[in-house]
Amino acid sequence: MNKAGQTEQPTAPETPLLPDAPGSDPKRWLALTVLLVATFMDLLDSNIITVAIPSIQRDLGASAVAVQAMTAGYTLSFAVLLITGGRLGDIFGRKRMFLTGVAGFVVASALCAAAQNTEMLVASRALQGLAAAVMVPQVLALIHVTFAPQEIGRVVSLYASMIGLAVVSGPVVGGALVEWSPLDLGWRSIFVVNLPIGVAALAGAWKWMRESNSPHAQRLDIVGMLLATVGLLLLMLPLTLGRELGWPVWSIVALVAALPVIALFVVHQRHKTRTDGSPLVSLSLFKVRAFGAGIGVQLLFSAIPAGFFLSWTLYLQGGLGWSALHTGLTAIPFSVCVPLVGGLAVRKLSPLYGRYCLVAGALSMLAGIATYAWAADRLGPDITSWHAVPSMILLGSGMGLLMPPLTTLVLREVTPQEAGAASGIINATGQLGAALGVAVIGGIFFSALAGNAGPQADRVLPAHRAVARQAAEVKGCATDALGQDDLAKVPPSCTALTAKSGPGNLEAIGSALGEIRTKTFVATYSETLYWAAGCLVPVAGLLFLLPHHRVRRQETA
Incomplete structure (x- = not known):
């Protein structure tokens, strides 16, 4: 199979194309629209439930364990079956498995919307993840076997931009649906919205997508x-x-x-x-330098955005009291820059500068995270969305410079018969990296939050003379409240403080606690971001292990 970007290679293959090799399918761009819509639907649904949790708890009486199961059930069933889902497409047909996955996702979404208790909702969310695991790996596989090598970069940049858009728009769309409650559906509307989108994706895939599978007979x-x-x-x-x-x-x-x-x-x-x-995963894939090294880079890189956006959301909504809509709108520069810079990167910059384009992306993201940390620390609670614009531009541009070219590079030398398995590995690696980022960076954030509460209370309380006699109790309440995993819980120390305080003193206590909370979140967020920025240093170093594919300037003009 010819390697895209190798100037010494002939422009036409010397052997006939494989049955599912890229061809001039006139409907491929329409099919791509369906694939991108399905990708958006999946990623949106994995993030959208967060803002609806309070409404679900009130309506169904969901416990903290049930809430964890709602989010973890989807993530786990999705992540652990991605590789299997990719290989199923290679064996039984990628279009067929895509249609199966989308249909299953629609049915599961309907069951989520109709859930009458938490057990049904948790089971339906797990079914959603299972259906997504069948659907999602087919996306990159179908892209790989449908589009010609010179088109892959542009297509992958659109795919990457859809991922960025879905990640940041989840809280916005979820918050808007819960707040507006169309047809008085309340939180159920976040699942009902999948039904028309999924049905449209099914119709489009059936009409515009062509079937492909591995040309070699394989067993499950x-x-x-x-x-x-x-x-x-x-x-x-x-x-x-x-x-x-x-x-x-x-x-x-x-x-x-x-x-x-x-x-x-x-x-x-x-x-x-x-x-x-007929293995589930052809280990020879990892002998290909672009694939093996690229998967390693993706594992570490995927951890950074996941950890950043987790701590960012906690900081803005939990610390500064911003709404989900306000938070989501702040990420617009990021969402805009990912596709714009990504398209430029795969068409011009990556072919000209090879892996240096990806290194520039990692350094741009590092600069974006570091400048956000500096602004958050300097401006404190007075920070606005406008202050975040330069950092979000750097972050979005960095992701655009890195993610689309990296995905293109990883897929470069994958044969069509391995496209499904490779896509499953790529998606599973991204999920594992994201979980690692949430665990590590989230752990740093919550650990620092607990450690910063006491020192911040010592700085804040001297200025609140109205609570001088209760300073120790206020500090204990703040430390306990910010030192627990569930920040929405009211610790016993806070309950006791409120119970023995007079009505006239409650406002002063609330003011002191609010200031301690805000300043603790600000200090913690800045500290966490510097750790996240440092994590990008080894990512930038690993990028030099990737093959340095470049083409002559006249060929990219």
Whole structure:
């Protein structure tokens, strides 16, 4: 298979195209629209439920454990089955599995909207994740086998921009739907909105998408599927729930147990390759430098945006009291820059400068995170959305310079018959990296939040003379409230403080606690961002392991 961007390679293949190799499908751009809409629907749904949780708790009486299960159920069922979903497309047809996944997603969304209790909602969310795991891997696979090499970069930049748009618009769309409550549906509207979108995607895919699968007969690797599922579950479950549960013993045991299971999976895949040539994952993919190194970079890189946006949302909404809509609108510069810069990167910059384009992206994101940390620390609670614009532009531009060219590079030398499996690995790596980022950067944030509460109380309380006699109790309340995993809970120390305070003193106490909370969040956020920026340094270093594909200037003109 010819390598795109290699000037010494002939412009036409010397051997006939494989049955599912890219061809001049006249409907491919219409099919791409369907794929992007499905991608947006999946990512939106994974983020949209966050702002609806209070309404769900009031309506269904959901406990804290049930709330965790609603979010973790989707993430876990999605992440652990992505590799299997990709291989199913290679074997049974990518269009067929895409249609199956979208149909399942629509049905699961309807069940979520109709849920009468938390058990039904949790089960329906898990079913949504399962359907998404069948649907999502087909997206990159179909892109890879449908578009010509010279078109892949532009298409992947659109794919990356859709990811960025969905991530930041989830809270905005969710907040608007819950607040406006169309047809008096309340929180159920966040799931009902998937129904017309999913039906339209089904119709479009049926009409415009052509079928493709691996040209070589393959068998379903049941043992490999089970080992991959168990191994990823042992990794993802503690990373998803460990911090919120206080890292119980079972979470550490699961992380340790994941290693031998993954090792056994690798041994089985080698055996399967030798015996019948039908492994779940072709390990030869990782011998390709662009794929192996690119997957490693993606694992670490995916952790940064996930951790950043988690701490950013907590800081703005939990610390500064911004609404979900205000928070989402602040990210508009980021959402705009990802597709604009991404398109430029894959068409011009990456072909001309190779991996230096990706390094520039990592450094731009580092600068964006560092400048946001500086602005948050300097301006404190007086920061506005306008102050965030330069940092968001740097962040969006950096992601545009890095993510689309990286995905293009990872897919560059993947053969069409491995497109589904490769897509599943890419998506699973992104999910694992995001979970790692949330666990590590989220852990840093909450640890720093607990540590900063006391010192900030010592700075704030001397100025609040009205609560001088209760300064120790106020400090204890603030420290307990900000030192717990669930920041919405009211600790006993705060309940006791309120109970023994007179009506005239409650306002003064509330004012002192509010100032302590705000300043603690500001200090914690700045500290966390400097750690996140530092994490981009090894990412930039790993980028030099990637092959340095470049073409002559006249070929990119």
